[in-house]
């Protein structure tokens with residue numbers, strides 16, 4: 001099973017080089033977006049990942065929560081290894097984390113990093129193996145961060161990378177932890193070719209009482225660093 005997954009992932013990665021150059025990104029970034037460049041060396045370190053925090057102070061629009069899971073890998077910069085990181089204003093960010101930050105800046109909501117008690121390996125191979133094993137065994141890992149005032153939020157931007165054509169398992173833990181009935185969930189993701197896969201339907205299934213926006217924002221990991229203007233245009237359409 002693991003071997004089949006590895007072959008599938010390799011195919012996805014190869015497809016992403018040829019097919020994903022324009023999946024929702026690629027234009028110039030706007031002035032509201034932090035300057036960003038694709039990470040070009042292996043300088044990622046523990047600090048970069050540990051800097052992800054729980055909730056930051058709210059600006060003006062207190063009813064928006066931007067909850068995301070993201071995992072910047074510490075090795076490799078080529079397509080095989082995922083290029084799972086960008087540098088914005090000198091800070092190392094995972095791809096989805098970067099998108100979350102752009103949304104945070106525009107909406108003025110609260111930013112929340114979904115994190116697990118047991119850290120994932122930063123190295124690509126062990127990471128994809130652990131993720132595959134978790135998925136095969138239906139493991140919903142224990143989370144180390146929790147939203148204490150979920151009742152205060154009406155709108156939840158929910159961000160995650162595509163992992164094995166699905167949400168990372170910590171997203172299942174997150175969606176199980178809260179009843180989001182009556183709230184609006186707005187998905188966004190980054191991927192290596194599979195876009196959202198079937199994840200939006202899965203979110204709808206897990207949160208039947210919530211309104212889930214099906215036209216979420218999805219971008220290839222190859223284009224995350226240039227996704228600002230498309231992301232801003234998408235948010236504008238949503239009314240932000």
Ligand SMILES: Cc1cc2nc3c(=O)[nH]c(=O)nc-3n(C[C@H](O)[C@H](O)[C@H](O)COP(=O)(O)O)c2cc1C
Pocket residue numbers: 009012069070071072073082083084085093094095096097127128129131132160161162163164165166190191192193194195220221
């Ligand atoms: C464990 C694992 C599994 C992945 N599986 C897929 C996949 O099935 N389809 C796909 O398009 N991309 C896949 N990717 C690529 C990620 O979706 C992509 O690199 C994403 O931008 C990572 O975002 P992050 O930096 O926020 O973690 C996978 C990456 C990892 C680490």
